Amino acid sequence: MTPAGGFPAAARAAVADSQLRANLRGATHAIRDKRAAAVAEVADWEELREAGRLIKERAMRHLDRHLEDLEAAVIAAGGQVHWAPDGAAANRIVGDLVAATGSAEAVKVKSLATDEIGLNDALAARGIDVLETDLAELINQLAGDTSSHILVPAIHRNRAEIRELFLRELPDPGELDETPAALAGAARRFLRERFLRAEVAISGANFAVAETGTVGVVESEGNGRMCTTLPRTLITVMGIEKVLPRLSDLEVMLQLLPRSSTAERMNPYTSLWTGVTPGDGPEGFHLVLLDAGRTNALRDEVGRQALHCIRCSACLNVCPVYERTGGHAYGSVYPGPIGAILTPQLSDLESGATLPWASSLCGACYDVCPVKIDIPTVLVHLRGEVVRREAGGSKDAAERLSMKAAAYAFGSTTRYRRAQRLALRALRVLAKVPVLGRLVPGPLAAWITVRDLPEPPPETFGDWWRGRRP
Amino acid sequence: MVLGRVRAAIADVPAGEVLAFDRDGAEAEARYERGGTLDVAARLALFVERAGDYQAEVTVCADEGAAIAAAVGAACARHATRRVVVPDGLDRAWVPDAIEPVADDPPLAWPDLAACDGVLSGCELAIAVTGTVILATGPAQGRRAATLLPDLHVCVVRSHQIVETVPEAIARLATPIAARRAITLISGPSATSDIELKRVEGVHGPRRLELIVAAPGP
Numbered sequence: 139m140t141p142a143g144g145f146p147a148a149a150r151a152a153v154a155d156s157q158l159r160a161n162l163r164g165a166t167h168a169i170r171d172k173r174a175a176a177v178a179e180v181a182d183w184e185e186l187r188e189a190g191r192l193i194k195e196r197a198m199r200h201l202d203r204h205l206e207d208l209e210a211a212v213i214a215a216g217g218q219v220h221w222a223p224d225g226a227a228a229n230r231i232v233g234d235l236v237a238a239t240g241s242a243e244a245v246k247v248k249s250l251a252t253d254e255i256g257l258n259d260a261l262a263a264r265g266i267d268v269l270e271t272d273l274a275e276l277i278n279q280l281a282g283d284t285s286s287h288i289l290v291p292a293i294h295r296n297r298a299e300i301r302e303l304f305l306r307e308l309p310d311p312g313e314l315d316e317t318p319a320a321l322a323g324a325a326r327r328f329l330r331e332r333f334l335r336a337e338v339a340i341s342g343a344n345f346a347v348a349e350t351g352t353v354g355v356v357e358s359e360g361n362g363r364m365c366t367t368l369p370r371t372l373i374t375v376m377g378i379e380k381v382l383p384r385l386s387d388l389e390v391m392l393q394l395l396p397r398s399s400t401a402e403r404m405n406p407y408t409s410l411w412t413g414v415t416p417g418d419g420p421e422g423f424h425l426v427l428l429d430a431g432r433t434n435a436l437r438d439e440v441g442r443q444a445l446h447c448i449r450c451s452a453c454l455n456v457c458p459v460y461e462r463t464g465g466h467a468y469g470s471v472y473p474g475p476i477g478a479i480l481t482p483q484l485s486d487l488e489s490g491a492t493l494p495w496a497s498s499l500c501g502a503c504y505d506v507c508p509v510k511i512d513i514p515t516v517l518v519h520l521r522g523e524v525v526r527r528e529a530g531g532s533k534d535a536a537e538r539l540s541m542k543a544a545a546y547a548f549g550s551t552t553r554y555r556r557a558q559r560l561a562l563r564a565l566r567v568l569a570k571v572p573v574l575g576r577l578v579p580g581p582l583a584a585w586i587t588v589r590d591l592p593e594p595p596p597e598t599f600g601d602w603w604r605g606r607r608p
Numbered sequence: 609m610v611l612g613r614v615r616a617a618i619a620d621v622p623a624g625e626v627l628a629f630d631r632d633g634a635e636a637e638a639r640y641e642r643g644g645t646l647d648v649a650a651r652l653a654l655f656v657e658r659a660g661d662y663q664a665e666v667t668v669c670a671d672e673g674a675a676i677a678a679a680v681g682a683a684c685a686r687h688a689t690r691r692v693v694v695p696d697g698l699d700r701a702w703v704p705d706a707i708e709p710v711a712d713d714p715p716l717a718w719p720d721l722a723a724c725d726g727v728l729s730g731c732e733l734a735i736a737v738t739g740t741v742i743l744a745t746g747p748a749q750g751r752r753a754a755t756l757l758p759d760l761h762v763c764v765v766r767s768h769q770i771v772e773t774v775p776e777a778i779a780r781l782a783t784p785i786a787a788r789r790a791i792t793l794i795s796g797p798s799a800t801s802d803i804e805l806k807r808v809e810g811v812h813g814p815r816r817l818e819l820i821v822a823a824p825g826p
Binding site for chain 2: 168182196205271296321325329334358363388436
């Protein structure tokens with residue numbers, strides 16, 4: 139899944155694309171400012187975050203019990219539950235369920251879990267045509283493209299590109315100008331007909347309540363309502379970590395998620411269904427519970443908090459690394475800070491092993507996380523895990539060497555003072571060199587060529603402190 | 609197999625561990641606000657303001673059949689809406705003469721529902737802080753498709769149905785959920801910001817939401 143060369147190589151290409159960088163900067167800053175305003179309005183926000191953290195912690199620490207409760211409740215409400223140890227199993231189960239309906243097409247609600255396991259391609263290989271109905275997902279599907287942002291997956295495309303795409307790919311686009319309203323209208327006309335005739339829908343889930351068997355989809359466009367209401371059969375694929383123990387947990391999540399995600403007090407539509415409702419909606423409901431590496435993450439006592447994520451994307455929008463590279467560089471369905479801790483763990487460090495370094499550890503992601511996932515701590519922990527696995531290789535020789543030097547210098551006061559004065563003198567010289575990158579040897583060059591050295595202070599803090607004492 | 613893996617993965621969790629949330633008085637761990645503080649009039653005013661923020665059209669009228677019918681008629685007229693789905697159990701006094709009511713009984717095929725101009729429904733409850741109305745399958749609210757396919761949704765909210773906070777609303781949903789009624793939370797008309805983050809209202813659900821808030825006279 140991760141591109142060859144890992145995050146560093148992909149990021150280098152992305153950072154060089156100044157148009158992409160400008161789009162990303164505009165988008166991430168706009169969303170983050172609105173989010174801050176939506177959060178500031180809530181007097182008990184910090185208490186809600188702590189409650190959210192506790193709810194998810196409780197759910198993970200007793201996950202077996204909650205999953206058993208969920209299964210029993212869904213069955214009691216007229217639904218069916220299927221267990222999928224990995225993506226291939228989930229794809230096979232969904233394929234079999236669609237085939238059993240006799241339909242060769244399905245409408246689909248945006249779902250990261252199904253993107254993660256490559257469901258659409260797997261179903262296409264069985265002759266089942268899956269249509270994405272979220273506007274951005276539709277754009278990406280028509281363009282043969284992948285998502286670049288959890289919340290706004292087509293943020294890397296502008297309106298002119300989308301218009302051309304629709305004119306080329308939609309059966310009857312009509313006269314189409316490039317205003318977002320006209321483009322959304324074209325998608326509405328195209329999708330309406332498909333919604334009305336669909337026999338099968340596939341969705342993800344934002345959560346499922348163990349106590350009642352209630353499954354929820356949170357959305358804005360109404361495609362989620364269409365898919366969970368109109369077809370005869372509804373198949374929901376959900377990661378096992380999305381289970382919530384109690385119905386009352388929704389009162390916390392439905393406050394945290396919309397404000398963190400789209401900066402709204404509440405998103406336009408939330409659908410909550412409990413099995414099958416006689417006379418209303420699908421006659422058959424299937425819940426596919428997906429592991430696909432989640433139990434790998436669960437095994438790690440530090441890393442398991444990555445499973446608390448409610449996919450709001452707030453951490454993407456505040457991340458200085460994401461802002462410059464965009465989502466594609468992460469080579470994963472889950473980009474940004476949360477992706478950097480989730481992707482490697484889901485694959486048991488087999489893929490995305492460079493991602494824990496895709497961070498400056500500034501901590502902004504932790505501050506905005508609505509369920510208080512301590513992403514910086516998990517990043518550092520995973521760096522340790524990756525280095526331990528690769529121990530013996532020379533990959534991190536430079537890092538280890540510099541850490542050894544630091545340990546030596548910090549080891550005694552005299553050595554520390556001497557090293558500081560030496561560094562100060564060196565900085566004064568180096569700051570005057572215009573082409574520093576070419577002079578600095580080895581791995582340091584990569585750092586220096588894209589950054590400016592700070593102006594060195596006249597003396598060290600220690601010397602200044604000693605000098606000002608009477 | 610999945611459950612076995614889960615159990616192996618959380619083997620470090622002490623058997624019988626009781627997290628704060630499970631203990632008696634667990635609520636102490638959750639110090640967020642559950643109940644509201646506003647009186648009836650302030651709650652109503654907040655709901656009207658917040659629902660309006662999300663581009664729902666809000667009309668406040670007296671809580672009596674003729675006044676509601678007049679407000680519904682005006683709302684339908686604003687959107688040149690004539691054929692309106694009216695679910696079973698809706699108070700007939702709310703239906704103005706100027707519209708043509710369409711019953712969803714026997715259940716209409718999807719294209720026939722979609723061909724209606726609008727739908728008139730009641731609601732289960734509403735949330736003031738977020739400007740949300742909540743529908744549950746049943747009398748006066750119909751089935752989900754009926755409030756989804758027509759282009760205009762006119763929804764009558766009676767002031768006693770408005771709660772202040774999200775936790776108050778979730779607590780009230782326990783009963784309809786136990787009865788397996790499907791729940792839909794609606795906050796303004798559907799919207800997308802998928803193209804260059806420009807907000808477009810009215811994507812797949814009803815493109816217009818008209819809320820008629822019925823309150824007892826002063």
